[in-house]
Amino acid sequence: xxxxxxxxxxxxxxxxxxxxxxxxxxxxxxxxxxxxxxxxxxxxxxxxxxxxxxxxxxxxxxxxxxxxxxxxxxxxxxxxxxxxxxxxxxxxxxxxxxxxxxxxxxxxxxxxxxxxxxx
Amino acid sequence: xxxxxxxxxxxxxxxxxxxxxxxxxxxxxxxxxxxxxxxxxxxxxxxxxxxxxxxxxxxxxxxxxxxxxxxxxxxxxxxxxxxxxxxxxxxxxxxxxxxxxxxxxxxxxxxxx
Numbered sequence: 608x609x610x611x612x613x614x615x616x617x618x619x620x621x622x623x624x625x626x627x628x629x630x631x632x633x634x635x636x637x638x639x640x641x642x643x644x645x646x647x648x649x650x651x652x653x654x655x656x657x658x659x660x661x662x663x664x665x666x667x668x669x670x671x672x673x674x675x676x677x678x679x680x681x682x683x684x685x686x687x688x689x690x691x692x693x694x695x696x697x698x699x700x701x702x703x704x705x706x707x708x709x710x711x712x713x714x715x716x717x718x719x720x721x722x723x724x725x726x
Numbered sequence: 727x728x729x730x731x732x733x734x735x736x737x738x739x740x741x742x743x744x745x746x747x748x749x750x751x752x753x754x755x756x757x758x759x760x761x762x763x764x765x766x767x768x769x770x771x772x773x774x775x776x777x778x779x780x781x782x783x784x785x786x787x788x789x790x791x792x793x794x795x796x797x798x799x800x801x802x803x804x805x806x807x808x809x810x811x812x813x814x815x816x817x818x819x820x821x822x823x824x825x826x827x828x829x830x831x832x833x834x835x836x837x838x839x
Binding site: 642644652654666668669704707710711712714717718719 | 768770775777778782823832
């Protein structure tokens with residue numbers, strides 16, 4: 608069935624980088640944009656950016672410009688998000704989400720990956 | 727960037743009653759060439775990822791109960807649950823996808839009165 612499976616929880620020090628993966632199955636990976644959304648503890652959803660798995664093209668939210676990189680491994684149908692220069696306020700659950708090619712909303716989500724940043 | 731503002735922040739409704747959540751965008755999300763509003767609604771339960779309920783402001787995703795409906799156009803939108811069920815307790819988010827930059831509202835927490 609169609610699913611997005613993310614990598615496990617991470618604990619990082621301030622100033623370090625983290626890379627989270629999202630493996631897609633059950634559909635044509637290159638046919639749907641992949642987005643990353645994060646949610647700090649007890650807070651709302653924050654969109655980080657998208658990646659086109661076909662071309663590798665990206666568009667990032669201004670807040671994360673210069674700190675975030677979204678990539679893909681097409682042979683393994685996996686999307687990645689890397690966030691550098693981590694701070695304590697980057698502690699959050701990070702979700703990948705697929706946007707429908709016909710109506711652009713997020714019709715499939717990964718289970719989430721908890722990233723904890725400690726000083 | 728388009729800022730999405732939801733109201734209220736929290737809401738308590740009796741079982742079987744109607745629940746209404748509002749969402750306002752800082753600029754229109756209506757694309758005139760196809761007359762579509764680039765707005766979606768999601769439901770999130772504790773410990774789960776969000777679930778898509780509504781897209782194009784008023785189209786229900788497959789499998790979503792028909793007690794959920796969306797309305798509005800331009801900058802003002804509403805999610806209505808016609809008869810609240812216990813399983814509808816959740817946080818609800820609106821999202822705009824007009825252009826290449828997306829954004830969410832701050833969320834509305836729905837509880838049982």
